[in-house]
Amino acid sequence: MFQIISGKEAIKKINKGDHVCIIGNLNLLEPETILYELEQSFLESGGPSDLTVMFPVFLGSMEGRGVDYFAHEGFVKRLIGGSFASMLPNRKMNELIFENKVEAYNLPMGSFYSLLKNTGAGQPGLFTGVGLHTQADPRYNGGRLNEVTKEEIVEVKELDGQEWLYYKRLKVDVAIIRGTSVDEKGNISLEDEPTSQGIFATALAAKNKGGIVIAQVRRKIISGSVHPRLVMVPGRLVDYVVIDERDEAQVSKHPKSVLGDVRQPIELKQTVPLDQRKVILRRIALELKKGDLVNLGFGIPANLPAVAVEEDILNDLVFSIEHGPIGGVPGWSGVFGVAMNPDMVLDSNSVFDLYTAGMLNITCLGMGEVDQYGNVNNHKFKNIIAGTGGFNEIVYSTPKIVLAGTFTAGGLKTSIVDGKLIIEKEGKHKKLNSTIEGITLNASVARQKHQQLMYITERAVFILGEKGLVLKEFAPGIDIKRDILDELDFEVEVAGDVKEMDSRIFRPERMGIQLV
CATH class of the missing domain: 3.40.1080.10 (Glutaconate Coenzyme A-transferase)
Incomplete structure (x- = not known):
């Protein structure tokens, strides 16, 4: 049975050396309260530390948020990401990567999602042709982003006379996800979110081998009050729920036309400048x-x-x-x-x-x-x-x-x-x-x-x-x-x-x- 706890209490469920997978995209589904409390815990007590932090898509819409909450030496041992901070080259985590202060890997985003799905389903890993003869291929760089990153996490295998990239299943001790609401059964729904970002696959990947799932939501609701098609993660996969304790103004809000509730006229108020x-x-x-x-x-x-x-x-x-x-x-x-x-x-x-x-x-x-x-x-x-x-x-x-x-x-x-x-x-x-x-x-x-x-x-x-x-x-x-x-x-x-x-x-x- 899931428990509703505070952000500070949630952090106590994460241990030194844990493999933590976080789902979101910039500020979409960003579990910002939990990430903030994680940073505060590390700065105040030095733990949890030596984490492996995984994210299919870069998190953080503003400097200092998202993945940058982890940008402190000793906080993270290894990063595995599908995308990184391209908009602001001076993002702190990117600096740690360039300075060889953290191991860092880059997996193709779709392969990352598929690997999470296969991990949750109990499959041995992922075979894919995506990324062959590119930086993802171990014969080129194997996704490694700096000199301190040594271990190979991908292999080239031959099946039926064809080459494939093979990724072993992931270890996910903690999945951190975000939704809109949690009902009385622990089900997580996304009625105020425009995308789902693979939160089900990530939660299942954690639970498959005994990991835990921490979900951040905006509110608690009565079971059955949200359309069942908007319920994305069943309560049996959820261990802890954090109600967003920070200023609601920091939580992204989206027009109803983005959520699919209405169709809004598309009006071009101003033409794109000719440049x-x-x-x-x-x-x-x-x-x-x-x-x-x-x-x-x-x-x-x-x-x-x-x-x-x-x-x-x-x-x-x-x-x-x-x-x-x-x-x-x-x-x-x-x-x-x-x-x-x-x-x-x-x-x-x-x-x-x-x-x-x-x-x-x-x-x-x-x-x-x-x-x-x-x-x-x-x-x-x-x-x-x-x-x-x-x-x-x-x-x-x-x-x-x-x-x-x-x-x-x-x-x-x-x-x-x-x-x-x-x-x-x-x-x-x-x-x-x-x-x-x-x-x-x-x-x-x-x-x-x-x-x-x-x-x-x-x-x-x-x-x-x-x-x-x-x-x-x-x-x-x-x-x-x-x-x-x-x-x-x-x-x-x-x-x-x-x-x-x-x-x-x-x-x-x-x-x-x-x-x-």
Whole structure:
């Protein structure tokens, strides 16, 4: 039978050296009260310490919250994460990783969720083709993020003449989850939450081998007062419940249209400014076809729905985010990972199954670094650890992959005058280089799968050719030699039919896109 206890009492259930798995995404389902009390306990008494902290998605919407609550030497021995603090490179936990003060692994997000599901179901682990010949592969880096991280947590196995990555089942001593309510039977429901983030699989993974589940909720309710489809974790899996004791204003609230309770009119109050980002978004939009199921990645591609609304093509497309929503308008409420007016909201496990089965028509993702062969590094470069997130699963079987980003980063300034792009100042960091720090997307593997890869920047469009990058388009006003070729530290093939990008992209009025 579950017990309702305080946050301080909950922390006493966690022991030195425990393996703790936390579910959430930024501030979505973030069990903030429990994490706060964990940090306070460590700072005041030095314990619990030497924890292994696991999280499929990075937690924390503000500096000092989420995973950063653990950013103290000795608090954590090992991190295993699907994604990390890409938005703020100075996040404290990332600093500990770079300084070799904590072991750190990066697993593909979908593989992480599947491994939790298999662990809970009593399976021996996970066999997957996702991540082969990328940083997840032990022959490359095996997900290790720094020099102090030595142990291999993934192996290459051969079954039926085919290679697979094999992850052993996880050890989960403590699962920390969050919901909206707990009823009198201990059932956890999500009536005020827009996604479920694999909380059932995580709770089951803990209970399968004698671990405990601590759930943070907002309220206690009478059994049966919430629709049974919104009850996600049965009470028999829940040991302790913490009612949120902190200021309710700190808890994210979502519009009813995000929760699926109402359908809200989508009104574009202000058009997206015509700048380098919009140029990229408009060029992406020209690759879409009527009826496409489109995945959107974090960064520039996340704003594609705004262009779709502006061009009145929203109803011709179905957008999808790996955190759950299919249909509707992702990011319209200002939160990545949720959508207004979704057609459905699946658990992340189901979304990744949909992706790896090849049901996406196209994905639009950001690009951190790209080399001359078309390989992409999105997980770790310079002073940023972003992690792979759902990238590996998203590109696994998708026939068309669009990588989007500016040509240079760190201070790039451009302007658009009379339909021409002007480079006023180059960024400090080149994103296209002869070598890159790691491989998140292996171009050779994509070529073998006959996947179509495009690399779209504000000034140039490349495709993946037989040997590497091929320049296919350039922006009006751009000198190919001066602004593209001379800015690269490698030779790139220029297509015989290279042409200017569509002039409509660089005009302030609507493009008038008609999807077919």
